[in-house]
Amino acid sequence: MANYDVIIIGSGPGGYVCAIRCAQLGLKTAIVEGRETLGGTCLNVGCIPSKALLHASHMLHEAQHNFAAMGLKGKTQSVDWKQMQAYKDDVIGQNTKGVEFLMKKNNVDWLKGWGSIPAAGQVKVGDEVHEAKNIIIASGSEVSSLPGVEIDEKTVVSSTGALELKKIPNKLVVIGAGVIGLELGSVYSRLGSEVTVVEFLDAVTPGMDGEIQRVFQRTLKKQGINFVMGAAVQGVKTKGGKATVTYKLRKDDSEATVDADTVLVATGRRPYVDGLGLDALGVERSERGQIKTDGNYATNVAGIYAIGDCIDGPMLAHKAEDEGMACAEGLAGQKPHVNYGVIPGVIYTHPEVANVGKTEEQLNEEGIDYKVGKFSFMGNGRAKANFASDGFVKLLADKATDRILGAHIIGPMAGDLIHEVCVAMEFGAAAEDLARTCHAHPTYSEAVREAALACGDGAIHA
Numbered sequence: 001m002a003n004y005d006v007i008i009i010g011s012g013p014g015g016y017v018c019a020i021r022c023a024q025l026g027l028k029t030a031i032v033e034g035r036e037t038l039g040g041t042c043l044n045v046g047c048i049p050s051k052a053l054l055h056a057s058h059m060l061h062e063a064q065h066n067f068a069a070m071g072l073k074g075k076t077q078s079v080d081w082k083q084m085q086a087y088k089d090d091v092i093g094q095n096t097k098g099v100e101f102l103m104k105k106n107n108v109d110w111l112k113g114w115g116s117i118p119a120a121g122q123v124k125v126g127d128e129v130h131e132a133k134n135i136i137i138a139s140g141s142e143v144s145s146l147p148g149v150e151i152d153e154k155t156v157v158s159s160t161g162a163l164e165l166k167k168i169p170n171k172l173v174v175i176g177a178g179v180i181g182l183e184l185g186s187v188y189s190r191l192g193s194e195v196t197v198v199e200f201l202d203a204v205t206p207g208m209d210g211e212i213q214r215v216f217q218r219t220l221k222k223q224g225i226n227f228v229m230g231a232a233v234q235g236v237k238t239k240g241g242k243a244t245v246t247y248k249l250r251k252d253d254s255e256a257t258v259d260a261d262t263v264l265v266a267t268g269r270r271p272y273v274d275g276l277g278l279d280a281l282g283v284e285r286s287e288r289g290q291i292k293t294d295g296n297y298a299t300n301v302a303g304i305y306a307i308g309d310c311i312d313g314p315m316l317a318h319k320a321e322d323e324g325m326a327c328a329e330g331l332a333g334q335k336p337h338v339n340y341g342v343i344p345g346v347i348y349t350h351p352e353v354a355n356v357g358k359t360e361e362q363l364n365e366e367g368i369d370y371k372v373g374k375f376s377f378m379g380n381g382r383a384k385a386n387f388a389s390d391g392f393v394k395l396l397a398d399k400a401t402d403r404i405l406g407a408h409i410i411g412p413m414a415g416d417l418i419h420e421v422c423v424a425m426e427f428g429a430a431a432e433d434l435a436r437t438c439h440a441h442p443t444y445s446e447a448v449r450e451a452a453l454a455c456g457d458g459a460i461h462a
Helices: 013-024 040-045 047-066 081-105 179-190 208-221 317-331 360-366 381-385 414-426 431-435 446-454
Strands: 003-011 029-033 109-112 117-118 124-125 127-139 141-143 171-175 194-198 226-228 230-240 242-249 255-260 262-267 269-271 304-306 345-347 352-357 371-377 394-396 406-410
Touching: 003 013, 003 317, 013 029, 013 040, 013 317, 040 047, 040 081, 047 081, 047 179, 081 109, 109 124, 127 317, 171 179, 171 242, 171 255, 179 194, 179 208, 179 345, 194 255, 208 226, 208 352, 208 360, 208 394, 208 406, 230 360, 242 262, 242 360, 255 406, 345 414, 352 414, 360 371, 360 406, 371 446, 381 446, 394 431, 394 446, 406 414, 406 446, 414 431, 414 446, 431 446
Parallel strands: 003 029, 003 127, 029 109, 127 304, 171 194, 171 262, 194 226
Antiparallel strands: 117 124, 124 127, 141 269, 230 242, 242 255, 345 352, 352 406, 371 394, 394 406
16 A cells, blocks of 8 residues: 555546656655556547557559559558558557556556555555555546447447457448548548448537538548448347447438448547446536536535546547546646636648637527638648648638637648647637748638638638
């Protein structure tokens, strides 16, 4: 048994970042993780491996569709799925080993095993009970399925199973048109699968800007992905390594089926708190299972805190990281702040999609007068040269003050371009501030400046 200032349960982005920050601030810190490797869902079976496959499949797309046009000719590329999986696993290994190195560098103890909290101030790992002045729950989230849909990780898979299929399916059905479903659907579509996305709502990526939703779906459809929208999945039956998905169209209650070699269930995630002993402790949770916290991430039980996917808010690794840092700084006596109005979201398809701040729908609902500045990547020299001219940048600014209220990008490197707007919003910048900032030519980021100019007298290259 050991005594700590802080014990963090879970080593995902929220947990390990929190641990490093605690250690930097002089707190004796330990982290609890039952996996063989650190990094949580994100590094092991989530963000990192999926990005590796997205990158590999995009390179294949480039080789098949754009290399010849650039004068790069030769044998047509084929897919060695086993080697692609090995590349993905190597990327995971590099990242998880990196986190383990950071724990050692910052003198954070790794308590190996699954943790529970028998009482406030105590964390049990295996047969040992460790004392801690503060306990931070960073246990993350798990896949949420549907009634009548049983995940076996062979024929009917979660995102975890979809990352390690034995072979590329001829037919893939994706249930859910959210970020995870569209990213992995995009991977397998590029690798040759016939992909059909079945979505309950009438638009992809719920909560995003309406115009982006429509353009994004149209773009993916052009790439070969099929969509069945407004469809409630009734169940999935498997037989002989094949599956049949039954769904009912909401508009007329008609029932239909679609066959698949593999079904990916991508209907969202829920907080993962099983085995922690929260009910016995009396830790309050919401109807959706999220741990309730105050502005300092404290639960209703003294000395117990929670961050990341297991509390309210978007289930994003970078949101968890910010909360981890803020929670650590609060325990060290500082006055941290997380600006939840400036947390970007990114979808790593091709083209990428990124957003921050308010959507047009939200501004209309709130009765805020705003103006729109838009610029198409068709007018961007770099995008044209790189076969990446699909998409646009849309900037939303307050009509009276010109202050930036939100940005929505579909196009090349959208996930990187969005951060210029994030920094501007953090400083309360006006669209004119962005428009008057010199941007290097030729870069994709010029499209952001052009959108800002379009909020004023007009873009130059439109």
